[in-house]
Amino acid sequence: MTIPRVEMKNVRKRFGDNEVIKNINLKVDDNEVVVLIGPSGAGKSTVLRMINGLETTTSGEILIDGDDIAHAGKSINQMREKIGMVFQHFNLFPNMSVLDNITLAPVELGIRNKADAVTQAKQFLEVVGLTDKADAMPASLSGGQKQRVAIARALAMHPEIMLFDEPTSALDPEMVGDVLGVMRRLAKQGMTMVIVTHEMGFAREVADRVVFFADGELLEQGTPTDIFDHPQHPRLQQFLKQVLNV
Amino acid sequence: MKRKWLWSTLVAGFVALMVGFVPQPTQAATESYTIGTDVTFPPFEFANKQNQYVGIDIDLMNAIAKQQGFKVTIKPLGFNAAVQALEAGQIDGVIAGMSITPERQEKFAMSDPYYQSGTVMAVAKDAKIKGLSGLRGKRVAVKTGTASADYANAQKKKYGFSVVTFDDSNNMYQDVMTGNSAACFEDKPVMQYGIASGMKLKIVGKTTMKSDYGIAIKRSESATLLKKVNAGLKALKANGQYDKIVRKYLGNGSEAAQKKKTAGTSETDRSFMGLLKSNWGTLMSGLQQTLWLTILGILCATIVGVLVGLLGVVPNKFAQGAATTFIYIFRGLPMMVLALFIYSGVPSLINEKIPAFVAGIITLTLNEGAYTAAFVKGGIAAVNPGQMEAARSLGLPWGKAMRRVILPQGIKIMVPSFINQFIITLKDTSILSVLGLLELTQTGKIIIARNMEGFKIWSMIALIYLIIITLLTWLSNWVQKRVNAA
Ligand SMILES: Nc1ncnc2c1ncn2[C@@H]1O[C@H](COP(=O)(O)OP(=O)(O)OP(=O)(O)O)[C@@H](O)[C@H]1O
Ligand SMILES: [Mg+2]
Numbered sequence: 001m002t003i004p005r006v007e008m009k010n011v012r013k014r015f016g017d018n019e020v021i022k023n024i025n026l027k028v029d030d031n032e033v034v035v036l037i038g039p040s041g042a043g044k045s046t047v048l049r050m051i052n053g054l055e056t057t058t059s060g061e062i063l064i065d066g067d068d069i070a071h072a073g074k075s076i077n078q079m080r081e082k083i084g085m086v087f088q089h090f091n092l093f094p095n096m097s098v099l100d101n102i103t104l105a106p107v108e109l110g111i112r113n114k115a116d117a118v119t120q121a122k123q124f125l126e127v128v129g130l131t132d133k134a135d136a137m138p139a140s141l142s143g144g145q146k147q148r149v150a151i152a153r154a155l156a157m158h159p160e161i162m163l164f165d166e167p168t169s170a171l172d173p174e175m176v177g178d179v180l181g182v183m184r185r186l187a188k189q190g191m192t193m194v195i196v197t198h199e200m201g202f203a204r205e206v207a208d209r210v211v212f213f214a215d216g217e218l219l220e221q222g223t224p225t226d227i228f229d230h231p232q233h234p235r236l237q238q239f240l241k242q243v244l245n246v
Numbered sequence: 247m248k249r250k251w252l253w254s255t256l257v258a259g260f261v262a263l264m265v266g267f268v269p270q271p272t273q274a275a276t277e278s279y280t281i282g283t284d285v286t287f288p289p290f291e292f293a294n295k296q297n298q299y300v301g302i303d304i305d306l307m308n309a310i311a312k313q314q315g316f317k318v319t320i321k322p323l324g325f326n327a328a329v330q331a332l333e334a335g336q337i338d339g340v341i342a343g344m345s346i347t348p349e350r351q352e353k354f355a356m357s358d359p360y361y362q363s364g365t366v367m368a369v370a371k372d373a374k375i376k377g378l379s380g381l382r383g384k385r386v387a388v389k390t391g392t393a394s395a396d397y398a399n400a401q402k403k404k405y406g407f408s409v410v411t412f413d414d415s416n417n418m419y420q421d422v423m424t425g426n427s428a429a430c431f432e433d434k435p436v437m438q439y440g441i442a443s444g445m446k447l448k449i450v451g452k453t454t455m456k457s458d459y460g461i462a463i464k465r466s467e468s469a470t471l472l473k474k475v476n477a478g479l480k481a482l483k484a485n486g487q488y489d490k491i492v493r494k495y496l497g498n499g500s501e502a503a504q505k506k507k508t509a510g511t512s513e514t515d516r517s518f519m520g521l522l523k524s525n526w527g528t529l530m531s532g533l534q535q536t537l538w539l540t541i542l543g544i545l546c547a548t549i550v551g552v553l554v555g556l557l558g559v560v561p562n563k564f565a566q567g568a569a570t571t572f573i574y575i576f577r578g579l580p581m582m583v584l585a586l587f588i589y590s591g592v593p594s595l596i597n598e599k600i601p602a603f604v605a606g607i608i609t610l611t612l613n614e615g616a617y618t619a620a621f622v623k624g625g626i627a628a629v630n631p632g633q634m635e636a637a638r639s640l641g642l643p644w645g646k647a648m649r650r651v652i653l654p655q656g657i658k659i660m661v662p663s664f665i666n667q668f669i670i671t672l673k674d675t676s677i678l679s680v681l682g683l684l685e686l687t688q689t690g691k692i693i694i695a696r697n698m699e700g701f702k703i704w705s706m707i708a709l710i711y712l713i714i715i716t717l718l719t720w721l722s723n724w725v726q727k728r729v730n731a732a
Contacts (some may be wrong), residue, residue, distance in 0.1 A: 054635050081641035091636035095654040104650060105640035150636075157640055 003066050004029050005161055005192045006051055011060035011070075013046055013216075020046055022216040023060075028161070031190045035203040037227075038213035039239055044196040047213070048163050051194065052083040064161070081109065084154030088166040090146040092138040092153070098125070099134045102153045117156070124152035128182050144175025151182055162186065164195040200243060204228055212236045278317040279338040279471055281307055281461075282328030282682075285414055285692055289439040289495035290343040291322065293692050297528040303341045305491045306360065307461075310478030316471075322692070323602075323682030324413060326391055327590075329462075331682075334590040336599050338464050338471055343433060345393040345457040355468040357475045359458030361492070363433045365394040366454075368447040370422055375429060377451040381407040384428035387418040394431035397455050416694065419445050439495070518702050525693050525703070532689030533710055539603075539675040539685055543610030544668050550611050551618020558623040561644065569619060576616035581677045585609040589681050606678040614671045621667070625660035626652060661729055665722035669715055676711075686710060 006028040013021035020043050028034050036044045049055040050062055050070070057070040069079050093101050102121035106112040112120065125131050128148035138146060147167055154162060164183065168176045180202050187193060187206045197203055203210055203224065210227040212220045212235075220233045231237045283291045283303055291301040299322055311318040320341075323331055328340045332354065345363065346356050369375045375384075378401060386402070388395035390411045398409050410427060412418040415436065421427045423446050432440075434453055441447055463472045482488040515524065522529075558569030576584070589605035600608075629652050637647035679688035690707040694700050 052639055054639065077641050077643050080639060083639070085636075085639035087632060087636060089632055091630070091632040093633065093636070093651050093655075095651070095658075105637075105642055108646050108650060109641060153640070 002030060004063075005032070005065060006194070007061075007063040008047075008051075009061045009063070011047075011050065011062060012058045013043075013050065013055065014058045019058075020216045021050070021058075024216075024218050026211065026218060028192060028194055030192055032208045033187045033191075033193045033195065033206050035207040035210050036194065036196045036213060037198075037200070037203060037210060037239075041215075042213040043216040044213055045165050048085075048165050048194060048196055051161075051163060052080050052085055054085075081111075081157055082160045084157060084159035084162040086147070086150050086154055086162070086164045086167050088170050090138075090143070090150045090170075092141075092146055092150055094138050096137075097134070098130070098136050098138065098141070098149050101138065101149060102156045105153075106156055111157070121152070121156060124155050125149075127155070127185070128152045129178070142175060143171045144178045147171065147175075147179045148182055151179075151186075161192045161194070164193065164197070166196050166198065168197065168199060198243065200228070200240075212239070214239070276315065276317050277470070278319070279311075279467075280319045280321060280336075281339045281341055282321050282323045282331055282337045283307075283340065284325045284328065284342040285322050285682075285688075286416055287325070287343050287414075287436060289435060291341075293322075295524065297525070297693070302361070302491055302495050303343060305494070306479075306482070306488070307341050309482055309487055309491065310475055313481050314474040314478045316474060321682060324680075325389070326413060327680060327682045329391065330586070330590040332462060332464060334593045335464060335466075335597070336590065336593055336602075338467055339475075340462045343436065343459050344462055345433075346460040347393065347396075347457075350460075350462060353465075354462040355465055355472045357461040357463060357472060358479055359460050360479055360488075361435070361459040362456065363435055363459055364453040364456040365397045365431055366434045366437050366449045367429050367431055367451050368422065368437050368441070368449050369429045370425065371446045371448050373428070373448075375450060378405045381405050381428055383407070385410055385426065387412060387421045387427035387430040389413070389415055389418050389432070392433070393455060393457050394433060398431045414691070415440070419447060420700070422447060516697075516699065518705070521697070521699055521702050522706055525706075528689055528693060529686070529706065529710065532684060532686040533714075535684055535689075536672070536675050536686040537714070539606055539610065539678060539683070540668075540672045542607050543614060543671050543675065546607060546611040547614035547618055547667075547671065548664075550615035552622050554615065554619035555622025555626070556648075558619065559626045559648075569623065573616045573620050573623075576612040577620060579613070581609060581613045581674055582680055584613055585678055585681055602678075602681040602683050606675070606681055606683055609678065610671060610674065614667060614674065617670070618664075618667055621660055621663040622656075625656040625663070628659050629655045658729060661726045665719070665726065668718055668722060672715060672718060673711070 004027040006026070008024055008026040011021060011024045012019065024047065036047065038044055046055055050057055051064070053069045053072065053076050060070070061068045062070045064079055064083065067079060069076060072079055093104070096104065099118065099121055102124060103114065103117035106117045106120070107114055122131065122134060125134055128151055130145060130148055130152070133141065133145060133149070138149070141149065167183070168179050171179065176199070180199065183193070183195070184206055207224050209221060210224050211218060212227065212233070214235045220227065220231070220236050227236070228240065231240055286292050287301070289301055290303040291299060294300045299320060304320055307318060307320060321337065325342050328337070328342060331337045332340050343363070344350070346359060350356055367378070375381065382405060384407050386398055386407045386409050388398045388409055388411055390413055395409070395411065402409055407428070410421070412421065415432065418430050418432070419440060422430045437447070437449055441449070461475055463475065479488070515521070554569050554572050557565045558573070560566065585605065588608050589600060589602060593600050633651055633655065634647055637651045638644070642650070675685055676687035679685060679691065682688065686707055690703055694703045697703070
């Protein structure tokens with residue numbers, strides 16, 4: 001079999017004396033959609049950020065296609081090129097237009113010339129349904145539009161893995177559908193994705209596997225049916241009761 | 247390709263600094279000496295109506311140089327600055343109505359005496375004080391580092407007065423005329439000349455502390471310059487030229503003769519416009535010097551400040567420590583201390599003269615650069631950290647992310663601070679007058695020392711500063727608009 005896209009081996013993370021990730025082992029296979037769920041402070045964002053090296057690891061290995069990103073040194077930039085990340089607060093670059101947001105990295109890194117990058121950026125804008133916003137400045141967009149631009153920006157690097165950290169939590173409810181729609185299509189096309197979300201319906205629908213975290217520990221994982229219909233761990237049962245009854 | 251940008255900026259910064267350190271070329275053919283003098287110490291040195299330096303010291307020094315066949319440049323640095331510059335080896339000698347004292351003989355090579363003076367006490371014209379005994383409980387003005395000051399300090403216990411020191415004679419006279427101080431102590435010829443020029447003071451009591459004036463020469467020039475000066479003095483005294491020079495300024499000592507002398511040095515039209523017109527050229531050359539200092543200062547300080555500021559945000563403990571230390575030291579030091587340290591402290595260490603202008607630019611670069619670095623660092627830190635994370639997550643290296651994403655946003659935050667710093671730099675150039683640089687403030691001091699029109703001249707100077715600051719503000723606001731539009 002092929003090696004997993006992402007493999008976390010005995011990963012620990014400490015902030016000062018506070019151990020927030022406790023010996024985690026997690027694999028993500030090619031084309032797999034993995035959804036991370038868990039209460040606030042469980043360490044979901046930290047795990048996601050460690051996968052593309054935004055957060056250092058205290059111990060353990062994080063292999064991306066077999067290479068350890070936790071000890072990558074300078075080659076971390078090349079490794080990141082194939083890992084797209086979408087943030088809760090979009091983090092679009094406010095000093096440049098939507099088009100420039102999308103073309104910046106491919107052009108700066110010499111992957112594409114400017115003309116190609118622009119053509120391609122327009123294609124990705126079409127994918128996220130924002131063809132008419134190419135020349136807009138980020139400040140003039142709604143939250144849902146911003147998040148879709150952020151997805152297009154990540155896609156422009158042709159990533160092999162996409163990480164989403166609560167991409168819809170900062171959005172008004174009527175915007176959530178558009179963003180989830182884009183993600184759903186990506187999943188269908190076979191993109192390898194790791195998603196942190198509180199949208200349980202969406203998780204059940206797109207996930208190949210759901211992983212439950214609490215207090216920095218991976219407590220349970222399985223298919224959506226396993227997790228949502230037959231939860232084993234008391235913490236998971238309690239968590240689901242809370243989020244589904246709201 | 248992208249690296250080049252950073253390097254060229256770095257190199258430009260270093261070149262700017264190094265050019266400043268290149269020592270001035272020295273003439274080889276005829277010996278050339280730099281002699282420091284006081285800003286105003288009439289009749290020994292003062293600026294005449296055309297703002298040329300004249301006086302017994304100036305004429306005598308030029309005559310000696312001519313007689314002995316060497317070149318001399320006389321720099322009105324102010325008494326203390328001149329003495330400090332001589333100690334630091336920045337200049338070769340000082341002629342400034344300087345009494346020959348054992349301390350000075352120890353420090354410098356003193357020439358043969360060229361004028362006998364003594365200390366007198368002067369009070370306001372309408373004052374009732376008759377002598378030292380009338381000073382109990384009063385304040386007395388003296389000029390720093392003079393023999394008269396030593397005398398006053400020696401007497402203050404016995405006669406129960408306090409002493410306040412001034413850097414030049416005119417401020418001291420003013421203090422007595424306004425009644426802040428009851429009396430001042432001054433060398434006799436100077437006092438006589440001052441009173442004859444219209445100072446509302448009178449001499450009371452006897453002449454004490456008779457002393458001889460000599461020219462102070464750098465110790466290392468004992469065998470050369472000192473010999474020439476003494477030989478020149480002797481020759482001038484013998485051929486009558488010396489007497490001619492002294493008579494030119496002090497006449498036969500009668501009041502009528504004094505009046506005639508001073509007429510040549512004082513302005514005729516004393517209205518604001520009249521004074522502005524007669525001093526226009528001098529003011530403009532002072533302004534020019536101020537502008538040069540400001541422009542070069544801003545340029546160097548901005549380059550250094552931006553580099554140090556960036557160093558402060560590089561993810562490297564060493565770099566950050568270096569930047570923090572730089573900011574801590576040069577923002578912490580008062581600018582005047584820094585200026586004097588660079589101008590007269592450093593040269594005695596490295597055994598290399600630093601011209602006053604260069605010392606001024608280095609001072610501005612370090613001081614204003616530290617402030618600039620602090621707000622550059624702060625401006626970058628104020629950019630949402632999510633921006634750097636988003637840029638890095640796309641695979642952009644730190645430098646590219648900084649340049650394309652963080653800096654453009656940070657600069658917008660910094661623009662108002664930059665404008666503020668430019669204006670502060672312009673104002674701070676006035677502090678560099680302590681180095682004797684003939685910038686606007688020093689120019690003002692000199693003009694006022696001559697014509698005593700403090701209110702009008704300082705008004706002019708203030709107005710000029712305000713006009714330039716207004717222009718600078720307009721320019722900056724225009725730039726700010728363009729940055730924000732971009
Ligand atoms: N930079 C940091 N310094 C110190 N502690 C941190 C830092 N980042 C996260 N933590 C701590 O690590 C723990 C896990 O945080 P994390 O953000 O990964 O949780 P999460 O599961 O994403 O929660 P949420 O659902 O609220 O986003 C928390 O206790 C948090 O306070
Ligand atoms: Mg989180």
